Amino acid sequence: MGNPAGVRRDFEELEERRLQAAQLLREGVHQAEVARQVGVHRQSVSRWATQLQQGGMRALKKAAHAGRRARLRPEDLRRIEKGLKRGPEALGYATSLWTAWRVAHLIEQECGVKYHPVQAWRILRQLGWSCQRPAGRALERDEDKIRRWKQQRWPEIKKKPGKSAAPSSSSTKAD
CATH class of the missing domain: 1.10.10 (Arc Repressor Mutant, subunit A)
Structure with a gap:
């Protein structure tokens, strides 16, 4: 049960x-x-x-504890957090995106304990980290030009409600 x-x-x-x-x-x-x-x-x-x-x-009498004993000690968790802050590039990955597989690889490198990627995310949540998806942005993106365009050009081309003359209506009666 x-x-x-x-x-x-x-x-x-x-x-x-x-x-x-x-x-x-x-x-x-x-x-x-x-x-x-x-x-x-x-x-x-x-x-x-x-x-x-x-x-x-x-x-x-009551049991001492429930469940399996943790394989990671508190000092292991601190080492994992330091590794996370260094970024995946420190492990040789090309991008700065942490994936479940990469986190599991980090744990194995730092602590010598092999975990499935699902368990690696549980450890991340235990450390206070959350799953986030990076915003996809073009490398050529120019934030200053975008801000100027939004402030100057956009108000010029944005549709504005016209001056209303007479209210429009339509007949719903069938003739």
Whole structure:
């Protein structure tokens, strides 16, 4: 069943629930009734009962952490950020555009850890970087000429509403 995506688990509350169930089980309450009282599925109570028999109350204590241990240390993340600020040209790429593949390559070069490009973008978001698309602009573009044209020439050629004489109307009746 698992946890809905993005919802953090409260490990203390989960441990409290398991310990409450263990107490009820030790008092001789049936597993189905324990499940109803604690608010969990009967299979969870069955699993807890097995753990209680095999390892005692210690087996029902909370886990130290959830999920796989991170492969990158905080100092690795700082090195990656420095590499990102240097730009992709520092890795030998011709353009200054970071792609998922390039970021994954940077992580492998800096930290010796190989990641899929999707995971590389997750690491970027963790570092506070966002996905941005560069504006496509011509190399010959002259910003001063463009600004002058917008200020001087554009107002001259821009259509202006004409002086309105009589309001126009049309008949919607069929003759």
